[in-house]
Amino acid sequence: MRRIVIAGGGVGGLTAALCLAKRDWSVLVLEQGEQFTTAGAGIQLSPNCSRVLHHLGLEQALGAHAFLPEGSQFRHWRNGRVITQSALGAAAAERYGAPYYHIHRGDLLTVLLAEATTHPNIELRTHAAVEGVRQDPLESGVTVEVGGHREFAECLIGADGIHSRVRQSLWGDQQPTFTGNVAWRMLVPTSLLPKGMVRPMSTVWWGPGKHFVHYYVRGGELVNCVCVVEKAGWQVESWTERGELAELQQDFAGWHPDVCELINQADATELYKWGLFDRPPMRQWGQARVTLLGDACHPTLPFMAQGAAMAIEDAAVLADCLARDEDVSGALQRYENLRRRRTASIQNGSRRNARVFHLSGVAAWLRNRAAGRARHNTMDTLFRYDPMRAAEEAQP
Numbered sequence: 001m002r003r004i005v006i007a008g009g010g011v012g013g014l015t016a017a018l019c020l021a022k023r024d025w026s027v028l029v030l031e032q033g034e035q036f037t038t039a040g041a042g043i044q045l046s047p048n049c050s051r052v053l054h055h056l057g058l059e060q061a062l063g064a065h066a067f068l069p070e071g072s073q074f075r076h077w078r079n080g081r082v083i084t085q086s087a088l089g090a091a092a093a094e095r096y097g098a099p100y101y102h103i104h105r106g107d108l109l110t111v112l113l114a115e116a117t118t119h120p121n122i123e124l125r126t127h128a129a130v131e132g133v134r135q136d137p138l139e140s141g142v143t144v145e146v147g148g149h150r151e152f153a154e155c156l157i158g159a160d161g162i163h164s165r166v167r168q169s170l171w172g173d174q175q176p177t178f179t180g181n182v183a184w185r186m187l188v189p190t191s192l193l194p195k196g197m198v199r200p201m202s203t204v205w206w207g208p209g210k211h212f213v214h215y216y217v218r219g220g221e222l223v224n225c226v227c228v229v230e231k232a233g234w235q236v237e238s239w240t241e242r243g244e245l246a247e248l249q250q251d252f253a254g255w256h257p258d259v260c261e262l263i264n265q266a267d268a269t270e271l272y273k274w275g276l277f278d279r280p281p282m283r284q285w286g287q288a289r290v291t292l293l294g295d296a297c298h299p300t301l302p303f304m305a306q307g308a309a310m311a312i313e314d315a316a317v318l319a320d321c322l323a324r325d326e327d328v329s330g331a332l333q334r335y336e337n338l339r340r341r342r343t344a345s346i347q348n349g350s351r352r353n354a355r356v357f358h359l360s361g362v363a364a365w366l367r368n369r370a371a372g373r374a375r376h377n378t379m380d381t382l383f384r385y386d387p388m389r390a391a392e393e394a395q396p
Contacts, residue, residue: 032130133170179351304349
């Protein structure tokens, strides 16, 4: 059985492991942490990636944890007026052939871990950081140094996140640029809120210099909130850094009462903030038998809700390319060629939305008038993509 090593046990790494194991690869997943963490907050899984998870047989498990939103809304920061909205729910599933989920990141990882743990082709190893990578032109594989040992495989996939050691082994240090935005995240129990205050959809409140996003997770038991504020002088790039409730309340003072109520009900001991850093699209991801996946090669600002989706798409395309081509280096190059343009467009689109969401005055008025048509076109382009057919459709 052909063997592959994946560095990183997050959403992208575990999905890649399952996609490859389904194609009869023997997969070793190396997680540098002491355990596969299920920490985090809410994420959105649009049809372009949920079809991959269904293909892996996870539909029932996802349904037990996720929330199916009826739609998405963009609203005015102060008066609450709906600027534009789109149908999701049954309409999206029928239109795109797969559902749109809201789910807690920890719940998604629990589902992926449960499936990976029981798969005979997958070995999961914790406290296993990549310490070195060596490719010998005379050998048909890669040697990975980890925990004082060496692992040999036909190829190595770096799915080890925004601070990827595999990327560093290939390309050295690449310093990011602070965007001038700071993000906050929190989870609010629905039981603490007035009944019906939060609609069964994702809601984005647009305001000058900041925006606020909320949606249900855990089947509607919790409301996941992400708030982004333009702010200088604080540049910690860690989503586990705690923030102060009083500062968040001040940031959104004068906003719609629903936004203020969500903030007021936040648990001050479970409130986190982090600086948003930007990295331009990479011109090249891998070399020979080593390549990258997810945030390791295309970290994305959270303004299109596509970070997890892009990693899941990567996993499906990667597995398909490796199944179609016995030449591993050629298959990895094909994977990169198929993914680079799409992921770059998401990175650039997210960067653009960082400006568009925070407009004010006449610019905001013009944005609001055009929002409906622009939103529909973007959704169609994103959601119709089928990563499991990308390699086939690109055949000459």
